[in-house]
Amino acid sequence: MKKLVAAALAGSLLLTACSGNSGGSDAVEKYGSDTLKLYNWGEYMGEDLISNFEREYGVKVIVEYFDSNEMMYTKLQAGDSYDVLVPSDYMIERLMKEGMLQELDLSLIPNLPNLADGVKNLPYDPDNSYSVPYFWGNVGIVYNHNNVDPAVVEAQGYEVLRNTDYKGRIYIYDSERDSFMMALKALGYSMNTENPQEIQAAYEWLLEMNNTMDPVYVTDEVIDGMANGGKDIAVVYSGDAAYILDQNPDMSYWLPSEGTNLWSDAMVIPANAENPKLAHEFINYVLTYDASYSNSEYVGYASSNQEVLENLSGPGGYYEGNAAYLPRSGYEKDEVFVDNPTLKKTLSDLWIKVKAAK
Amino acid sequence: MKQFRSMVYPYVGWIAAMIVLPMLLILLYAFTTPGNDVATFRFTLDNFSRFFSDSVFLAVLQRSLLIAVLTTIICVLLGYPIAYTIARGSEKSSMFWVLMITMPTWINMMVRTYAWVGILQDDGLVNSLLGLLGLGPIKMMYTTFAVVLGMVYNFIPFMILQIHTSLTKMDKSYLEAAADLGADRMQSFLRITLPLSLPGVLSGITLVFLPAVSSFFIPKLLGGGQYVLIGNVIETQFLTSGDWNFGSAISLIMAVIIMLSMYITRKVDTDPATNGKGD
Numbered sequence: 001m002k003k004l005v006a007a008a009l010a011g012s013l014l015l016t017a018c019s020g021n022s023g024g025s026d027a028v029e030k031y032g033s034d035t036l037k038l039y040n041w042g043e044y045m046g047e048d049l050i051s052n053f054e055r056e057y058g059v060k061v062i063v064e065y066f067d068s069n070e071m072m073y074t075k076l077q078a079g080d081s082y083d084v085l086v087p088s089d090y091m092i093e094r095l096m097k098e099g100m101l102q103e104l105d106l107s108l109i110p111n112l113p114n115l116a117d118g119v120k121n122l123p124y125d126p127d128n129s130y131s132v133p134y135f136w137g138n139v140g141i142v143y144n145h146n147n148v149d150p151a152v153v154e155a156q157g158y159e160v161l162r163n164t165d166y167k168g169r170i171y172i173y174d175s176e177r178d179s180f181m182m183a184l185k186a187l188g189y190s191m192n193t194e195n196p197q198e199i200q201a202a203y204e205w206l207l208e209m210n211n212t213m214d215p216v217y218v219t220d221e222v223i224d225g226m227a228n229g230g231k232d233i234a235v236v237y238s239g240d241a242a243y244i245l246d247q248n249p250d251m252s253y254w255l256p257s258e259g260t261n262l263w264s265d266a267m268v269i270p271a272n273a274e275n276p277k278l279a280h281e282f283i284n285y286v287l288t289y290d291a292s293y294s295n296s297e298y299v300g301y302a303s304s305n306q307e308v309l310e311n312l313s314g315p316g317g318y319y320e321g322n323a324a325y326l327p328r329s330g331y332e333k334d335e336v337f338v339d340n341p342t343l344k345k346t347l348s349d350l351w352i353k354v355k356a357a358k
Numbered sequence: 359m360k361q362f363r364s365m366v367y368p369y370v371g372w373i374a375a376m377i378v379l380p381m382l383l384i385l386l387y388a389f390t391t392p393g394n395d396v397a398t399f400r401f402t403l404d405n406f407s408r409f410f411s412d413s414v415f416l417a418v419l420q421r422s423l424l425i426a427v428l429t430t431i432i433c434v435l436l437g438y439p440i441a442y443t444i445a446r447g448s449e450k451s452s453m454f455w456v457l458m459i460t461m462p463t464w465i466n467m468m469v470r471t472y473a474w475v476g477i478l479q480d481d482g483l484v485n486s487l488l489g490l491l492g493l494g495p496i497k498m499m500y501t502t503f504a505v506v507l508g509m510v511y512n513f514i515p516f517m518i519l520q521i522h523t524s525l526t527k528m529d530k531s532y533l534e535a536a537a538d539l540g541a542d543r544m545q546s547f548l549r550i551t552l553p554l555s556l557p558g559v560l561s562g563i564t565l566v567f568l569p570a571v572s573s574f575f576i577p578k579l580l581g582g583g584q585y586v587l588i589g590n591v592i593e594t595q596f597l598t599s600g601d602w603n604f605g606s607a608i609s610l611i612m613a614v615i616i617m618l619s620m621y622i623t624r625k626v627d628t629d630p631a632t633n634g635k636g637d
Contacts, residue, residue, distance in 0.1 A: 070598055174583050176598065210584075216500050217583025230480065341600070348599035353414045356586035 027059045031278040034059045038282070039075075039082040041265070042067055043220065044135070046291075046298035053285050059278060067219070068175075076100060081272045083279040086134050088265050093124040093339040095268065101130045102271050108280035111287035116306040118329045119264050123336055131266035132283050135301035137238035137327045138262050138334065139178060140255040142245070144232045150252060153233075157256035158186035160233060162209045171225055171234035172209070174217040176344070176351035177337065178261070179206055182235055185258040185333075192338045199346065206354045217355060226251060239301025241324035246300065253324040259333025264304075302327050384613075387606035405607030415591065415608075422588040423615075425502070426571035429509040433566045434559060436510070437517035441558075442551075444518070445525035456522065459515050471508055471579050478504055478580070500582030508576040513569055517562035524558025525551070560627050568616055588612060 027034035038050075042065040050061045064082075066072040069091040076085070076095075087095065095101050106112060112128060119133035141160065143153050147169070153160050161170055161182070172179060181191040183202035193199065209215065218225060223240045225231060227247040236244065241253050267286065269279045285291055289307055296303035297318050302325060303309045309326065312319045319325035328334065391400045409415050444455045462470060477483045478498040485495040498504055528551065536546040574589030588608065595605030 068598070070600065074597070215584070228481070345599050345601060348594060349601075352586065352591055352594045352599075353412075355583055356414050356418045356591070358584070 027057060027278070031059070031275060031281065033275045033278065036061045036084065036275060036278045036282055037082045038063045038084045039072060040065060040084075040086045043223075044086070044265075044299060044301075046295035049286070049291060049295050052291065053282060056285075057278075057281060061282075076270060079272075081274055082270055083273045083275045084282055085268050085270060086265050087268065088337070089122065089124050089263055090337040090339040092131050092266055092268055094341070095270075096125070096130055097339070100271050101268050102273065102276060103129055104132070104269065104283075105280060108277070109284045109287070111284050114287045114289070114292075114305045114307065116302075116304050116309045118302070118309075118327060119266075119304050122264055122266075124339075125266070131268045132287065133264050133266045133304035134286060135239060135296070135299070136262075136264035136304060137302050138255065138260045139181065139235060139237055140241060140253050140260060140324065142226050142234050142236045142241045142251050142253055142324070144229060144250050145252045146250050147232045150254070153252075153254050157254075157258045158182045158235070161215075161235070162205070162213060164212055166233055167212065168214040169232040170213055170215050171218050171222045171231050172215040173222060173235055174219050174355075176347040178235065179351060179354075180347045181261045181337075183209075185256065185260065188258065191261060191335050192340065192343075194340070194343055199350070203350045203354065206351075207357055210354050211358050236324075237301075238324045238327055239299060242300035242319060242322050245322050245324055246319075253322075255328055255331075257333070259331065259335065260328075262327065262329075262334040262336050264336075300325065384606045384609055387603050388610045389607075390603060392601060392603045405604050406611070408604065409608060409611060418586055418591055419588055419611075421585075422571055425506060425509070425577075425585075425587065426567050428506055429513065429570040430563055430567045432506065432510050433514045433517040434563065437514055437562065438521055438555075438559065441518045441521035441525060445522055452522075452526070456519070459518050463515055467512055468575060471512065471576055474504070474508055474511070474580060475499065478507075499580065500584060502581075502585070504580040505577050505585050508580040509570050509573060512573075512576065513566040516565035517559075520562035520565060521555055521558040524555045528554045557627055560623050564620055564623055567619065571616070572612060 036059055038061055040063060045063075050063060053059070054061055066075070069087050072085065072087055073091060073094070076082075092101075106128065109132060112132065115128075115133060116136075119136050121127075122131075122133070125131045141153060141158070143150075143160075148160070148166065152163070156163060160166065161172070180199075180202055183205040184191045184193060184198065187198070187201055187205060189195070189198045189202070216231065220240075222234050222236055223243060226234050226236065226244045229248060229250060238253075241251075245251050245253060267283045269276050269283075273279055286295070287305055289305060292303045292305035292308045293312070296305075296308055296312060300319075303312065311317050313322075313326040314320060386399070388405055389401050389403070391402050391404065440459075444452050444459075447455070475482075479485075480495055480497065480499065482499075484498065488494070488496065532550045532554070533546055536550055541549070572589045572592075574587065574593045577583075577585040577587045578590060592605050592608050592612075595601045595608065599605075
């Protein structure tokens, strides 16, 4: 996936250079400025998303990347100005609460009805007043079905990550939210719990995992690691899992019956955006069939466009038969993260203690 | 000289803005409670008692110091002979080797450390070569070995350059005098070269120990996150927990430890018994 970033980066640089003097003045007339500042996750855009947008609208896009919602939030608080951001559900909730977003003018986003059923009426912003979904998915277990019996994974769910038969053969995602989600779900609790006993139990669950399983803690390295068969089991975001399954036929995907984190990342316009008009145009563009299709096909995350989703996962589609591409919807044990800064801090402190324990 | 006095002001301004102000902010954060706005500070020692009352943090501190000391020792043991050999060569070859040693530091440290992942991993370069010889794969990634190796690799140029500089500055006539007085090579090394190069070794130690003890990137990448060092704890406090107060307190504790070790180093440095003038 690192190659994707490099390619996307090179592509956007090249096209920024090319489109610099083409039709800029029309765009200035129409939007007030011909530059869009986009702040998105790394490894999260199709290789021609930006270049096509620049060509079609005669504008320049400056892209910056973040690797966690918290990093993005810190930069935003420092006063940096962007036109479009792509944070996750709970972070959008926080930004809305703190008045850091501007309300969308939905008349400028005529493609909104294209939204996939799974990302309509999301709890944090049911009317899309502030946000328009970009990608969505869940979190599941990727495992090598040659070395790990599928029946064991399906019977044990997250508990397989504490099965000492697989000691030294697991990756754990290095983030307190994802690891506590796994532990809380394994114990049958809500991942948004504030009950100290449940959190303590999850802490002990993770501590035992750390002390007995010899896990390797990774973030984006998990993608290449599993694609190369570096380990046998990992808990992975669905879009990355779709990519891993696409690259390595030995890998399978399993969504534990204990439930998982159903998440979505959505495009928002910060209150201090300099070019909100062009920002609306970009959001509308991402929802078009063509843009969304190549974006989703390239990255592996589930499209927010219903038709694209059906075509990519359906018969003859690129992700036909890829268990990780199409997110499970309507399962009652799946939950969405709720913004809770106090809980996050507690979990973050516990998580560093888990990792430091041995 | 007086007319050049005013040229110091920009430097003073720079120090104030880039060193003193951030240090004061860390000090302020370390002794206050989270969540208070600028107008009302509530001073507290909670951040410090939280650190010292938790065995996990103390274990992390101990581990960080241990790895940093180990790194420093290896850097001295490897760096000294290298610097000595370089300094003994002709000026031209000496310049060449110094260039070779500095060259890797032109590349971003993150990229260089990433390269080690490719070399050390289970199906990496070393294990492929071992495989050709029929030797089984050795697990090197995510071990103490990988972390220490990464640190030594990144920090040893500072050691070599410091020692090299002090060796080349040395007045060669001392050695000639020693030879005249009948000292053999071993004696003149132990009684002249070594003592005279000690200041270089000591500043090399400081330059290696400081980044090693606070490094958070190398343990994260080569230690697979299992080797949580004090730098990682500080990083987490600032980037994910958002607890700047606790993070500042740990930074301050580290600063005190570092200042103490520098004080001790300087003490050794100025001690006449060790710099050869006492004999």
